[in-house]
Amino acid sequence: MTGNIDPEKVSNAVNDIAEGGSAAEKWLPRRGGHSGAPLRAILPVDVFGQPADMDAICHIAAAHDLKIIEDSCEALGATYKGNPAGTLGDYGVYAFYPNKQITTGEGAVILTNDDQAANFMRALRNQGRAPGDTWLQHTYLGYNYRLDEMSAALGRVQLTRLQEMVLKRAQVADWYTERLSQISSVEVPQVAGKTTQMSWFVYVVRFAPELDRDAIAQLLGERGIPARPYFLPIHLQPYMVERFGYRTGDYPITEDLGKRSLALPFSSVMTEDQVEQVCQALHLVLCK
Ligand SMILES: Cc1ncc(COP(=O)(O)O)c(C=O)c1O
Structure with missing residues (x-):
């Protein structure tokens, strides 16, 4: 057993939640978290550096129109059937805290092929400035999640050693x-x-x-x-x-x-x- 998410259980959960009622209950929090909003995404974690079984998960996601956020924070450099972990879902995340395979000190990146989502995430990390906004313009409510340049420079050199x-x-x-x-x-x-x-x-x-x-x-x-x-x-x-x-x-x-x-x-x-x-x-x- 790898410790990664079990696609069979994901499939059961997604089906039960789609059905609603008591079938759904066992998969949902008892209080606080479930506002009746539809299920939107599956979040497989590549535990300890090993990719989750993404074929099976992609299959389930496609059948139910769900997004996949692949948490590859522990698996930069890993491959699944020859393809890099973190590139197999709609979004992939790598983290660079010093305990990781390579580091930027602090910080992380998100990967996606969706340009619109990428622009939105760039805006959120940059205090809500959309592409084209001036420094004093904020189209969205945003955050300061920028990876600073010194950290990014460290990361670029580290990447050559991955x-x-x-x-x-x-x-x-x-x-x-x-x-x-x-x-x-x-x-x-x-x-x-x-x-x-x-x-x-x-x-x-x-x-x-x-x-x-x-x-x-x-x-x-x-x-x-x-x-x-x-x-x-x-x-x-x-x-x-x-x-x-x-x-x-x-x-x-x-x-x-x-x-x-x-x-x-x-x-x-x-x-x-x-x-x-x-x-x-x-x-x-x-x-x-
Ligand atoms: C699987 C996983 N997800 C997310 C994170 C969080 O990364 P960060 O410390 O950059 O927030 C970690 C960090 O150890 C992790 O192992």
Whole structure:
């Protein structure tokens, strides 16, 4: 299981929501979020650098006249059946915070082939100035979401190193997988058949259900290995619980993955010795 959105469940949800009534209820927030507005878009996330199954999602979107916003923030450089992640829906998003494959410090970009939408988004990011507006003219209500020039300059240079970063990260992931796939209580990340290039964002393993992931992270920490429990599902974030009324049990597969997953130390500059050190520490902790 990749952890990406399941097209079959998307299809069920879209059909149920189109039908309305009680069929729709299980997919919608209990409170706050649903004003009866029609469903407009599907938002697949390319989790941990692996493209979502976009063929299936595009098929569903086309059948129901929905837009696709592809969140490829973690997957710049990845390809799906040879095509770049982020270019497969109506809109694609890449983010450039320093933990990403390449960085601009802060900031992000949106990709689209829709010129009208692109112009609108350019206006929104630039305090509502439409193309052709003067500096003191604001056709729309907008925001200051501009990526500044210094950050953009950094990004342009970083972009020349994207492929190098992708390959280095793939090497580090391979070192991990070689060592960890031997351990029966550890599930290593799976690469789907349609993923022609992973762009490893993080290296996340899952433990057998009977193991205590948080205790393992703690013991690794005591050995000087920083590992991060990955992570509280979005519907259980305090804001989402409070605002929309989601509860534990609403999305059991997500919750299960969220309880069993651990991100191991990972970067493009890790050496094979360092990977070995992490794997040995994990091995010792698991044998305790
Ligand atoms: C999948 C995904 N979407 C969106 C974001 C948000 O990006 P930013 O930090 O640039 O707002 C991130 C950042 O980590 C991400 O991983």
